[in-house]
Amino acid sequence: MQQDKSLLYEFKKGLWQDIPPFRLLLGLCPALAVSNSAINGLSMGLATLFVLFTSNIVVSLIRRTISAKVRIPAYVVVIATLVTVTDIFLAAVFPAISKALGPYIPLIVANCIILGRAEAFAQKNALLPTAMDTLGIGIGFTMSLTLMGTIREVLGFGSVFGMQLLGSWFEPWIVMILPAGAFLVLGGLVALVSWISSRKAARARAAETAAS
Amino acid sequence: MNGVKKMLLNLIIVGALSGAVLSGVFTKAEPLIKANKEKELREAIFMVLPEAKDFKVVEKTVGQQKLIVYKGIDAGGLPVGVAFKADGNGFSANIGLMVGLDLDYLRLKGIEVLEQLETPGLGDRIRDESFKDQFKGLETRPRIEYIKYRKPERPNQIQAITGATISSEAVIKNINRAVEQVVANFPREEMMKAEEGPRQAAPATEGQDAAR
Amino acid sequence: MDQKTTNTTPGTAVGKPSVREAAAEAPAAAARLIVSSSPHFMADESIPKIMHTVVAALMPAAAASIYFFGWRALLLIVFCIASCLATEYAFQRIRRQPVKIHDGSAVITGMLLAMTLPAGFPLFGAFLGSFFAIGVGKQLFGGLGYNIFNPALLGRAFLMATYPVLTTTWVEPRTVEKAVDAVTAATPIGLWKFEGNMDFNLLDMFLGNTAGSLGETSALAIIIGGLYLRYKGYINWKLPLGYLGTIAAVSAVFWLVNPARYPDPLFHLFAGGAMLGAWFMVTDMVTSPTTSLGQWIFVIAAGVMAVVIRIFGGLPEGVMYSILFMNAFVPLLNKHTRPRVFGMVKSGKG
Structure with a gap:
């Protein structure tokens, strides 16, 4: 396992095994705060993916030149720069999204996934594995936020990506747009993901015993 | 020493x-961001003064406060009404409104909600057309009032949103305060004066200068 | 699965002497087996019995709600009970546990939930509330005895956040003359809170002749049920009277300071869910403290909070949140207010 960490493995682990909000329980602040609609979840996920990917590429590139004692401040400067670039870009090109996400774009700086990946992975690995790792984690994060946003939007507004899905018979669950709904959906999904993986593990164990 | x-x-270097x-990105993005803000303001003004084709900014400093009104003018340069912002506390946070006042300085032409963080499903129904439409033609003297559960009886009354009395009241309070301020500080005669027609070539430039 | 002792709250688990230690110090070990008040001395057989008594105690309030709001009230009560039972059955089957819907606890949850809803509440909403109450409020915590929060109140809180308009759209009782058709109306407490209306009829509020949720209107019917429970010995007088007493005392302070603005204590006792909460929710055996000191802290804090929310909060009614909030402290209260047994040395901190 240690040896054959292929590039594909680095990419795939972020999609299920280490999917940030549900398995690592990282990045919960944006997952709770800006998952009230599918489009918000998706755009927040993509913004985070961009910062995660670019900042970790930079970290991986400078990993040998940066003195170990000042690496954290250096990484934070890199991350903060890229977050500010994202913030300015969104405000200039997608003002509506920028307004909807509000302070949560600048707060990507404090997203522990990013510094976490930089410390745990990018500073020890070459460019290509780092790229695969952050793409996997970032896409996993984006999918998670989009999923949460979709669930909350369907129940809270009866729509998906702004398109009305449920008819007028549906009485929207206001709670799903409120912070309480974020906690309910997150808790439900964490439980679901753990349940599925424990079932998988149990089945794998059963197969092993049957084989031996 | 070398380490330090x-x-x-x-x-x-980092x-x-x-x-x-950052300075590169910002120089590129700044005009775009400014244009976005400008567009937002223009749209809000034209929403509350439907006949207006352009507007002039009138500024006054009263004590410490800087007051701004937007004088809406039609294609021939004749004034059609004044628009101004009305901010104040709602149930959760600031409610920012754009208010359009008729030149008779008595009736409203319309309102638009620019900014609000009221409870989804309750207070945020102040953005509903059915609520905002009540302000079209509403008399502002004596002060605007709200009434509950029933259709309004007097020309200065609106029906409050069921379950969101506090938000409805906040909207009314904001409007009342702002209207009084405008009526007191921007004499009607001043606002009745005709302006040059909008310069068809570059209306955006004019608005831009004005907003600064 | 043996659930005989499911009602033991974590706080009442006495220290863990090893077997050897226990054998060596038999007297001391025996002294550690403190049996405090309810719930864990209950034998399994008595759970249905208690639950059925509580159901009987709710009957006067149910009858009053049908008298005041008509058959729609009965439909709502029956539907909530059925939904709670169905949810309980489904969860116990899925989790492959013994099905125990006959123990009556789900019936109580359904009845209490219905009691907190307005008579015109739609049935899909009632089902959602029942499902949340039993599914999330009880079964996800591990079933009867493990739940931290009162399930019915949790269901109501969920509905309050989910359908804020529907849960506060009340109808006038049939008995009020002016109501030709059932039109929406405000509760006395809502009238006071949002319109400064201080003109209320305390007798009507006591009897239940006002707009409101099914079980919060008639204080009289709830008191009858509560006294029956007390007579049967299933509730501790401290809990309801402590809660109501605190509400009365705190509201009296405001009333004495400014009687023109704050209603008198009787209003606070008869309005909203104070009576229902005091007799049937504060007294919930699973979600209230087991020690005497803990119970005092619980009811006084909840009572203060209820009045504070009513007077200063954005919502007119604070009973539900006051009880739910204090429910969260019950394990802590049980842990830190356990009486020290005579002769025992206080064990090390932590």
Whole structure:
């Protein structure tokens, strides 16, 4: 396992095994705060993916030149720069999204996934594995936020990506747009993901015993 | 000593590079961001003064306060009404409104909600057309009032949103306060004066200058 | 699965002497087996019995709600009970546990939930509330005895956040003359809170002749049920009277300071869910403290909070949140207010 960490493995682990909000329980602040609609979840996920990917590429590139004692401040400067670039870009090109996400774009700086990946992975690995790792984690994060946003939007507004899905018979669950709904959906999904993986593990164990 | 030098050099280089990137991005993005804000303002003004084709900014300093009204003018340069912002506390946070006042200085022409963080499903129904439409033609003297559960009886009354009395009341309070301020500080005669027609070629430029 | 002792709250688990230690110090070990008040001395057989008594105690309030709001009230009560039972059955089957819907606890949850809803509440909403109450409020915590929060109140809180308009759209009782058709109306407490209306009829509020949720209107019917429970010995007088007493005392302070603005204590006792909460929710055996000191802290804090929310909060009614909030402290209260047994040395901190 240690040896054959292929590039594909680095990419795939972020999609299920280490999917940030549900398995690592990282990045919960944006997952709770800006998952009230599918489009918000998706755009927040993509913004985070961009910062995660670019900042970790930079970290991986400078990993040998940066003195170990000042690496954290250096990484934070890199991350903060890229977050500010994202913030300015969104405000200039997608003002509506920028307004909807509000302070949560600048707060990507404090997203522990990013510094976490930089410390745990990018500073020890070459460019290509780092790229695969952050793409996997970032896409996993984006999918998670989009999923949460979709669930909350369907129940809270009866729509998906702004398109009305449920008819007028549906009485929207206001709670799903409120912070309480974020906690309910997150808790439900964490439980679901753990349940599925424990079932998988149990089945794998059963197969092993049957084989031996 | 060498270690300290290296650390300093590391940080200086990282900081300088990030500064360069940021200033570059910002110079490119700033005009776009300004244009977005400008567009938003224009749209809000034209929403509350439907006949207006352009507007002139009138500024006054009263005591410490700087008051701004937007004088809406039609294609021939004749005034059609004044628009102004009305901010104040709602149930959760600031409610920012754009209010359009008829030149008779008595009736409203319309309102638009620019900014609000009221409870989804309750207070945020102040954005509903059915609520905002009640302000079209509403009399502002004596002060606007709300009434509950029933259809309004007097020309200065609106029906409050069921379950969101506090938000409805906040909207009314904001409007009342702002209307009084405008009526007291911007004499009607001043606003009745005709202006040059909008310069068809570059209406955006005019608005832009004005907003500064 | 043996659930005989499911009602033991974590706080009442006495220290863990090893077997050897226990054998060596038999007297001391025996002294550690403190049996405090309810719930864990209950034998399994008595759970249905208690639950059925509580159901009987709710009957006067149910009858009053049908008298005041008509058959729609009965439909709502029956539907909530059925939904709670169905949810309980489904969860116990899925989790492959013994099905125990006959123990009556889900019936109580359904009845209490219905009691907190307005008579015109739609049935899909009632089902959602029942499902949340039993599914999330009880079964996800591990079933009867493990739940931290009162399930019915949790269901109501969920509905309050989910359908804020529907849960506060009340109808006038049939008995009020002016109501030709059932039109929406405000509760006395809502009238006071949002319109400064201080003109209320305390007798009507006591009897239940006002707009409101099914079980919060008639204080009289709830008191009858509560006294029956007390007579049967299933509730501790401290809990309801402590809660109501605190509400009365705190509201009296405001009333004495400014009687023109704050209603008198009787209003606070008869309005909203104070009576229902005091007799049937504060007294919930699973979600209230087991020690005497803990119970005092619980009811006084909840009572203060209820009045504070009513007077200063954005919502007119604070009973539900006051009880739910204090429910969260019950394990802590049980842990830190356990009486020290005579002769025992206080064990090390932590």
